[in-house]
Every structure is written in structure tokens, then in C-alpha cells.
Amino acid sequence: MSLPIDEAAAAIGMGSDDLRSYIAEGAIPFRSIEYVDWVRLADVLALDVRLRN
Template structure:
């Protein structure tokens, strides 16, 4: 499993992903006690185990599913003003209380994935362009 130090991974189980299946993934203790876990939770545990085996420390912080917009931006390492811009443009829904704008973590995760994919695509397109020299103009 690919683990990058310093890059947070946020895992969120949807309603349908919280159930366990008999005979599915499980935690098994040294004494043989078995605790079945949802398949997505198993992936989280695999990530933690891989990081620890590679010698990294792991920080686990439970998050609410609705967060103040600044906390949500921090959770996905997005600039706070950038996330506020996306919210103001209607790219993600938000609600406002007296002092705080609130967003759903699932919406922020989806937005972050979409933005990352768009940026990766733009980089691919730039890399595929024909190189050129400022003095000679475009190469043919």
C-alpha cells in the first residue's frame, strides 16, 4: 500500500458502508478473538498498518461529518480561502450559523478528489504539449 508521509488521508464510511458481513474482514486478536469490521474500515486499518510497518508515526483524529469550513479545508489540506471560494460559487453546499459556515465532510472530500483529478489532467496536458524554445519559437 502506498503511504506518503505528511499527506493526510481522510476516510469516511457512508451509511451503507458501516455494516459487517459474516465471514468478511475482521480484526483477530492474539487470543483468537475475532471482531468483524466493515470492508472500508478494513482498508483504513491496512493503511495504518502499512504506515507503521514503513516506520511512520500515525495520527488518528475522529472528525464530525459536518465541520466548520476552515476545519474542513485543513482536513483535506486545501487553502481555506480556496474552499470558501468553491462554496461561494455553489460548488459545494454549506450552511451558515451566527459565526461559522458549515460544510459536509463528504462534500469536501468529493470536491477535493475532483479538484485533484482536474489538476492532474491539466498537468498531463501540459506535459504532452510540444516543447519549444523561446528564441526559436515552436519546434516542429
């Protein structure tokens, strides 16, 4: 399942700007369609687990 970055950030309780920073660093892949950047929920959840450990 893919979500827009803002929704994905909300799903893990992170600010969207913070998640965008991790994406810019290459921590998780994303794809752009028109004006929306999308990430896979599984990738965001895995990032959340890595950050909490």
C-alpha cells in the same frame, strides 16, 4: 459529519480562502449558524477528488 470551513479545508490540505471560493461558486453547499459556516465532510472530500482528477 459537518465541519467548520476552516477545519474542512485543513482536512484536505487546502487554504480556507480557496475552499470559501469554491463554496461561493456553488461547488459544495454550506449552512451558516451564527458566525460559523459549516460544510459536510463528504462534500469536501468529493470536491477534493474532483479537483485531483
